[in-house]
Amino acid sequence: MKSTQPACQYELKAARDAMDVIQGKWRIPIVISLSYGTKRFGEIHRDIPDISPKMLSQELKALEENKLITRTLHDSMPVTVEYALTPLGMSLRELLNELRNWGKHFREEIVGK
Amino acid sequence: MKSTQPACQYELKAARDAMDVIQGKWRIPIVISLSYGTKRFGEIHRDIPDISPKMLSQELKALEENKLITRTLHDSMPVTVEYALTPLGMSLRELLNELRNWGKHFREEIVGK
DNA sequence: GATAGTTGTTACCTGTGGGTAAGTAGTTAC
DNA sequence: GTAACTACTTACCCACAGGTAACAACTATC
Numbered sequence: 001m002k003s004t005q006p007a008c009q010y011e012l013k014a015a016r017d018a019m020d021v022i023q024g025k026w027r028i029p030i031v032i033s034l035s036y037g038t039k040r041f042g043e044i045h046r047d048i049p050d051i052s053p054k055m056l057s058q059e060l061k062a063l064e065e066n067k068l069i070t071r072t073l074h075d076s077m078p079v080t081v082e083y084a085l086t087p088l089g090m091s092l093r094e095l096l097n098e099l100r101n102w103g104k105h106f107r108e109e110i111v112g113k
Numbered sequence: 114m115k116s117t118q119p120a121c122q123y124e125l126k127a128a129r130d131a132m133d134v135i136q137g138k139w140r141i142p143i144v145i146s147l148s149y150g151t152k153r154f155g156e157i158h159r160d161i162p163d164i165s166p167k168m169l170s171q172e173l174k175a176l177e178e179n180k181l182i183t184r185t186l187h188d189s190m191p192v193t194v195e196y197a198l199t200p201l202g203m204s205l206r207e208l209l210n211e212l213r214n215w216g217k218h219f220r221e222e223i224v225g226k
Numbered sequence: 227g228a229t230a231g232t233t234g235t236t237a238c239c240t241g242t243g244g245g246t247a248a249g250t251a252g253t254t255a256c
Numbered sequence: 257g258t259a260a261c262t263a264c265t266t267a268c269c270c271a272c273a274g275g276t277a278a279c280a281a282c283t284a285t286c
Contacts, residue, residue, distance in 0.1 A: 025273085041233055079232070095212065102131045103129070109201050170263080
């Protein structure tokens, strides 16, 4: 890697883009929760009990801004909101699988040995 | 995802393990730099000019603790230290490729449209 | 009319990731 | 003998991610 090699800098930037999207404590759990289907605020909260409503609201907003999820408001009797993965959000599944696989590999190498 | 499904919790933990290893501003650049071959402290610093010696030292130490790189001290006239990727560190390349591909895909979807 | 269940918001606090600047210790070249 | 190059270390500072707690507005139920 040389700072004068534009190809490498491009690779770095793309990897950083991806990291920016999935980084933080809660984004991956939220995406995984929604990968099991459309869910409401409270349902996601029940999937991830440790998250505070503030963080859930904040991270859902960020994921929506990045077009990974959609937010649909239903004017039913108690107002309900439904969150769903977009195709772009679903495309994250492959990357998450790679993350999981490498994490498993890493754990076996480090903890196992 | 249900918090009562152990398989999902396991998946989450593995993904988080991987994230813990590659997260932060400098780990990925360092691994990419070393993926081009064994390098010395100053050489990595030249590849990544923005990193401070403090951060480079700190991150190299963390990567060594995680067994992604090795640190070899040469008792030559000026003491030199060589850093190299371990096989485990090299196995990160696939994950980094996935990160780069998804980051590229993401940028095309978001910025392009 | 008080309580509980929706989906959040707001204010406040703290820990950590990362930055800057300077110092250290040994060797070599001028 | 002083400057410069190796590879760091130490001290100090700040911004932001994330946590806690309380509040908000609306509806349904007891």
